[in-house]
Amino acid sequence: MFNFLKTGYEKIKSALSKTHSALSTRIKALLGKPWDEETFDQLEQILFEADLGTECASFFVDKLRSRLRYSPTNSIEEILKIFHAETLAILSTEAKMQPKTPAPSEPYVILIVGVNGSGKTTSIAKLSKRFQKEGKKVLLAAADTFRAAAIEQLTTWAERLQIDIIKSSPRSDPSAVAFDALTAAKARGADVVLIDTAGRLQNKTDLMKELEKVRRTCSKVLPEAPHETLLVLDATTGQNAIDQAKIFNEVTPLNGIILAKLDGSAKGGIVLSIYQQLGIPVRWIGTGEGAEDLEPFDPAAYADSLFS
Numbered sequence: 001m002f003n004f005l006k007t008g009y010e011k012i013k014s015a016l017s018k019t020h021s022a023l024s025t026r027i028k029a030l031l032g033k034p035w036d037e038e039t040f041d042q043l044e045q046i047l048f049e050a051d052l053g054t055e056c057a058s059f060f061v062d063k064l065r066s067r068l069r070y071s072p073t074n075s076i077e078e079i080l081k082i083f084h085a086e087t088l089a090i091l092s093t094e095a096k097m098q099p100k101t102p103a104p105s106e107p108y109v110i111l112i113v114g115v116n117g118s119g120k121t122t123s124i125a126k127l128s129k130r131f132q133k134e135g136k137k138v139l140l141a142a143a144d145t146f147r148a149a150a151i152e153q154l155t156t157w158a159e160r161l162q163i164d165i166i167k168s169s170p171r172s173d174p175s176a177v178a179f180d181a182l183t184a185a186k187a188r189g190a191d192v193v194l195i196d197t198a199g200r201l202q203n204k205t206d207l208m209k210e211l212e213k214v215r216r217t218c219s220k221v222l223p224e225a226p227h228e229t230l231l232v233l234d235a236t237t238g239q240n241a242i243d244q245a246k247i248f249n250e251v252t253p254l255n256g257i258i259l260a261k262l263d264g265s266a267k268g269g270i271v272l273s274i275y276q277q278l279g280i281p282v283r284w285i286g287t288g289e290g291a292e293d294l295e296p297f298d299p300a301a302y303a304d305s306l307f308s
Contacts (some may be wrong), residue, residue, distance in 0.1 A: 011287040011288070012298060016302070030043065032134050042296050043064070051239060051269040052272050055241060064083075087299075087307065093275075103224065110226060111226040112232060113199070115200075116118075116125070118260060120144075121150065125291055130294060139166065139193050141180075143174040144157065146171070146198040146200060150198075174222060175210075178214045179221060197213070198210060212251075228255045229255050230284075232258045257283060258285075259282050259284070261286055263293075
């Protein structure tokens with residue numbers, strides 16, 4: 001068990017290595033400079049460029065300015081400890097939307113949302129693999145009927161992982177796919193159902209109507225479903241990820257985020273920015289290309305990776 005946890009911790013640190021360089025390494029370069037307004041401005045710029053965002057970067061700098069007023073120090077290690085503590089304080093606040101608990105013997109239903117190209121299909125496959133390793137029977141629902149390619153990609157993953165999938169023809173009703181999937185899940189004794197959905201944002205009204213219909217359909221089959229709604233975000237998009245989170249949170253309340261492609265980004269600070277602004281926690285982190293490269297988000301490992 002310890003080896004498994006260590007592997008997960010090391011994966012998170014590795015995925016955040018670029019963000020670490022953009023933060024801790026550059027902050028340490030300020031060593032020896034007087035803490036005047038110019039230095040604080042440089043620090044705020046460093047935090048902003050790691051995608052903590054304007055609000056979060058200003059918050060961190062104000063906290064440091066206040067602390068140095070009462071306890072002056074030029075120790076970068078002490079300053080990193082301050083940021084480490086503030087990071088944990090932000091991430092320890094309770095999320096606004098908690099997942100629901102399914103009734104006994106009913107499957108746990110997860111609605112997956114996100115724009116096309118965010119890594120949604122791959123993230124679904126990675127989640128499926130994790131549930132499989134836990135001994136759970138998984139069923140996939142290809143409810144992104146807007147794109148034929150989305151159905152094909154999910155089918156390929158289902159075949160590769162030997163997981164049941166419910167699908168229909170392109171342009172068919174997504175809610176009908178969701179209905180068939182939940183009905184099949186009950187009949188087959190599935191433990192988890194992952195529902196893929198369309199990710200187009202060009203017309204928010206259509207997206208809202210479609211996702212709301214899918215949610216209503218799920219609740220008709222299982223009263224509390226979906227039990228969890230997860231948004232897949234591409235970490236490399238930086239502050240655009242916040243805009244996507246705001247839109248999807250308006251369309252359907254989000255329980256959490258899967259942050260994909262974090263290993264290719266120096267913008268890991270987006271985790272803090274999203275949580276501080278929207279109260280939506282990151283639940284999972286994509287740490288690579290493989291089916292097993294998905295780790296539960298660990299606030300302590302995250303804080304260690306950024307500010308150490």
